[in-house]
Amino acid sequence: MDIQQALRETPGLDGWLFYDFRGSDPLAYRVLLLDPTKHVTRRWYYWVPAQGAPVKLTHKIEPHALDELPGEAIHYLSWQSLGACLSRILSGVKRLAMQYSPLNAIPYLSRVDAGTIEQIRGYGVEVVTSADLVQRFEAVWDDRQLASHRDAADKLRRIVDEAFRHVAASVAARTGLTEYGLQQFILSRFADHGLITSSAPIAAVNAHSANPHYGPSATGSAVIAEGDLVLIDLWAKRPEPGSVYADITWTGHVGRTVPSKQSEVFGVVREARDAALEFVKARVAAGDFPCGWEVDETCRNVIRNAGYGEKFLHRTGHSIGEEVHGNGANIDNLETQDKRRLLPRTCFSIEPGIYLPGQFGIRSELDVYLADRDAIVYGQPVQTEIVPITVRG
Amino acid sequence: MDIQQALRETPGLDGWLFYDFRGSDPLAYRVLLLDPTKHVTRRWYYWVPAQGAPVKLTHKIEPHALDELPGEAIHYLSWQSLGACLSRILSGVKRLAMQYSPLNAIPYLSRVDAGTIEQIRGYGVEVVTSADLVQRFEAVWDDRQLASHRDAADKLRRIVDEAFRHVAASVAARTGLTEYGLQQFILSRFADHGLITSSAPIAAVNAHSANPHYGPSATGSAVIAEGDLVLIDLWAKRPEPGSVYADITWTGHVGRTVPSKQSEVFGVVREARDAALEFVKARVAAGDFPCGWEVDETCRNVIRNAGYGEKFLHRTGHSIGEEVHGNGANIDNLETQDKRRLLPRTCFSIEPGIYLPGQFGIRSELDVYLADRDAIVYGQPVQTEIVPITVRG
Numbered sequence: 001m002d003i004q005q006a007l008r009e010t011p012g013l014d015g016w017l018f019y020d021f022r023g024s025d026p027l028a029y030r031v032l033l034l035d036p037t038k039h040v041t042r043r044w045y046y047w048v049p050a051q052g053a054p055v056k057l058t059h060k061i062e063p064h065a066l067d068e069l070p071g072e073a074i075h076y077l078s079w080q081s082l083g084a085c086l087s088r089i090l091s092g093v094k095r096l097a098m099q100y101s102p103l104n105a106i107p108y109l110s111r112v113d114a115g116t117i118e119q120i121r122g123y124g125v126e127v128v129t130s131a132d133l134v135q136r137f138e139a140v141w142d143d144r145q146l147a148s149h150r151d152a153a154d155k156l157r158r159i160v161d162e163a164f165r166h167v168a169a170s171v172a173a174r175t176g177l178t179e180y181g182l183q184q185f186i187l188s189r190f191a192d193h194g195l196i197t198s199s200a201p202i203a204a205v206n207a208h209s210a211n212p213h214y215g216p217s218a219t220g221s222a223v224i225a226e227g228d229l230v231l232i233d234l235w236a237k238r239p240e241p242g243s244v245y246a247d248i249t250w251t252g253h254v255g256r257t258v259p260s261k262q263s264e265v266f267g268v269v270r271e272a273r274d275a276a277l278e279f280v281k282a283r284v285a286a287g288d289f290p291c292g293w294e295v296d297e298t299c300r301n302v303i304r305n306a307g308y309g310e311k312f313l314h315r316t317g318h319s320i321g322e323e324v325h326g327n328g329a330n331i332d333n334l335e336t337q338d339k340r341r342l343l344p345r346t347c348f349s350i351e352p353g354i355y356l357p358g359q360f361g362i363r364s365e366l367d368v369y370l371a372d373r374d375a376i377v378y379g380q381p382v383q384t385e386i387v388p389i390t391v392r393g
Numbered sequence: 394m395d396i397q398q399a400l401r402e403t404p405g406l407d408g409w410l411f412y413d414f415r416g417s418d419p420l421a422y423r424v425l426l427l428d429p430t431k432h433v434t435r436r437w438y439y440w441v442p443a444q445g446a447p448v449k450l451t452h453k454i455e456p457h458a459l460d461e462l463p464g465e466a467i468h469y470l471s472w473q474s475l476g477a478c479l480s481r482i483l484s485g486v487k488r489l490a491m492q493y494s495p496l497n498a499i500p501y502l503s504r505v506d507a508g509t510i511e512q513i514r515g516y517g518v519e520v521v522t523s524a525d526l527v528q529r530f531e532a533v534w535d536d537r538q539l540a541s542h543r544d545a546a547d548k549l550r551r552i553v554d555e556a557f558r559h560v561a562a563s564v565a566a567r568t569g570l571t572e573y574g575l576q577q578f579i580l581s582r583f584a585d586h587g588l589i590t591s592s593a594p595i596a597a598v599n600a601h602s603a604n605p606h607y608g609p610s611a612t613g614s615a616v617i618a619e620g621d622l623v624l625i626d627l628w629a630k631r632p633e634p635g636s637v638y639a640d641i642t643w644t645g646h647v648g649r650t651v652p653s654k655q656s657e658v659f660g661v662v663r664e665a666r667d668a669a670l671e672f673v674k675a676r677v678a679a680g681d682f683p684c685g686w687e688v689d690e691t692c693r694n695v696i697r698n699a700g701y702g703e704k705f706l707h708r709t710g711h712s713i714g715e716e717v718h719g720n721g722a723n724i725d726n727l728e729t730q731d732k733r734r735l736l737p738r739t740c741f742s743i744e745p746g747i748y749l750p751g752q753f754g755i756r757s758e759l760d761v762y763l764a765d766r767d768a769i770v771y772g773q774p775v776q777t778e779i780v781p782i783t784v785r786g
Contacts, residue, residue, distance in 0.1 A: 061606060104511075107414045110414075110507070111417075116503065
């Protein structure tokens with residue numbers, strides 16, 4: 001199986017131990033392709049050794065809980081027999097991977113409870129993080145996934161243009177288009193283009209755009225008017241199983257002349273974004289794939305040097321996969337120090353932002369796909385200036 | 394606040410630290426009365442000291458994540474500042490409780506990941522289990538909850554009689570009543586009595602009753618006939634918020650004369666059930682509340698001594714609360730060794746079972762409410778023999 005192949009390519013690792021209690025580890029369900037809605041009430045373990053047959057350990061009352069997986073099935077009844085089974089399975093094992101992250105450095109990965117890690121260590125086994133193994137199964141794309149990303153990225157790029165044209169036409173016609181209305185327009189364009197999304201896009205004007213988590217409500221969102229800054233952040237994917245997301249953010253100004261303060265801030269954001277992209281390109285071209293935190297640092301330094309370090313409130317970017325926030329390395333040295341290496345055939349966003357409370361926020365987001373020796377951005381052209389949204393009155 | 398009162402009554406404990414990442418600790422949401430559907434994307438911590446003001450630590454991008462809780466609000470941005478905030482909050486703290494269970498002895502409670510526990514220990518703090526604190530908030534009932542249980546227990550008891558009468562009438566009239574039909578009948582009686590349930594009751598005949606997890610499907614379940622053993626297990630509660638469950642299991646035999654093998658097995662189950670109940674009554678009367686595992690052991694020993702130890706596949710009982718499987722001590726020395734003490738004003742089931750594959754299973758379940766000096770069973774009378782379901786042809 002693929003997991004055993006991956007384990008054999010990881011020196012010094014005897015296997016990968018999966019553990020779940022009532023959905024406590026969503027990553028186990030994803031990597032093992034289990035149905036997350038399945039009702040399992042007792043603890044289960046799945047041992048995948050680098051060499052030899054996997055072992056499924058489930059409770060006697062639910063002997064079929066892991067029937068869809070290969071390997072020998074054994075069952076425990078009492079807590080004493082659970083311990084005896086684990087001890088037997090792990091006999092001779094020196095080092096294994098679990099969904100464990102030392103000091104909770106990567107909370108997305110740190111899923112196994114402290115008691116279980118202690119129990120496993122009690123059998124004389126060293127537990128290391130499965131972070132890079134998870135990435136390999138969750139974040140690496142096949143050709144169909146890459147094609148689905150390219151398609152989604154191209155369509156989102158077109159929808160950005162359509163959205164800004166819709167703003168121009170609505171302001172000209174004084175239809176009272178709100179942020180919420182613009183969000184709904186984008187959703188309707190997703191439907192027209194055959195795309196689906198996990199949650200609605202962001203449409204925010206002026207001070208609202210200074211809140212990176214702003215989402216317009218059905219009632220009470222701002223009417224978009226001449227002179228407004230408009231930020232849209234949209235993510236979507238094709239509906240076929242296995243399809244992966246694209247996720248981009250653009251900003252526009254309703255009117256011919258973008259205010260100089262906004263242009264200046266956009267310039268800093270663009271420079272940070274492009275510095276991160278160039279950094280990745282150069283490293284990847286040299287065959288030296290960087291870690292997520294290094295790319296964040298490169299990007300963040302540009303914003304710090306421009307004096308806006310305190311206004312960049314989030315990580316530089318996130319892994320992209322079947323979920324918009326994927327399970328590979330994030331571009332993060334802020335919220336976490338992501339020491340995972342970026343891998344070939346994975347994708348992540350670069351989306352620096354500067355948020356000036358009470359005034360406006362600027363974020364520019366593109367997606368970077370890593371080929372074997374190149375870093376590629378689909379959904380061209382990328383944004384180089386705040387888009388003037390010209391209203392013909 | 395109540396939590397601080399509970400902490401001050403727990404000697405040697407400086408406070409209780411709650412931690413959550415995207416719903417990783419459902420107990421935190423329950424104890425703190427937070428909305429579990431609330432969308433929080435970053436790690437949050439809530440520190441409740443035995444003395445002094447609580448502290449809410451949330452990410453700067455979600456400063457309002459814990460607004461509904463009392464205490465000082467502080468915010469982190471970087472992972473370094475998260476560490477600095479935690480270190481400051483915990484300065485001087487020697488011993489705190491978290492949702493931690495050594496060696497994962499109680500998986501329901503063992504919710505905090507290993508990395509986080511290591512991080513907290515890194516500040517020189519001893520982490521102990523919050524098991525008994527959680528019980529106190531999750532399992533202890535107020536008078537209204539007790540009243541809701543009494544009402545539900547009385548109604549379930551009546552529905553058992555109605556269900557067996559329905560079986561008798563259906564077999565007499567040859568309507569082809571199936572296990573599924575009986576389950577649906579019980580559900581309709583819940584509705585008539587104004588009760589709600591988390592999932593459908595069990596109705597199982599003969600060999601099906603030997604599988605403790607059997608649930609009849611809409612198609613293909615067995616038709617109930619003369620000579621069948623019928624097991625029903627039903628749990629429900631009143632619809633008002635805060636209401637708690639009742640949960641009982643009865644067995645009947647379609648016909649006048651119960652087969653002697655079934656009577657014999659029922660006798661063992663009854664004896665085990667009553668031994669557990671008497672054990673609890675005696676201990677509680679003496680003011681010495683036992684631990685969950687001790688009650689299980691008392692019950693299980695009766696079944697072991699009768700030679701059926703291997704056929705009793707599950708714990709003796711479970712905590713009962715707003716969820717049918719509640720968050721107090723379980724009556725368990727099988728699946729886990731539940732060393733939590735049973736508390737006054739809590740309730741649990743006693744439900745030993747003997748399962749003979751291919752033949753039949755017998756389970757008898759009642760609910761025990763612990764008053765200050767008494768153990769009370771509502772929903773009387775309890776079952777003393779397999780009920781003969783007499784068909785008048």
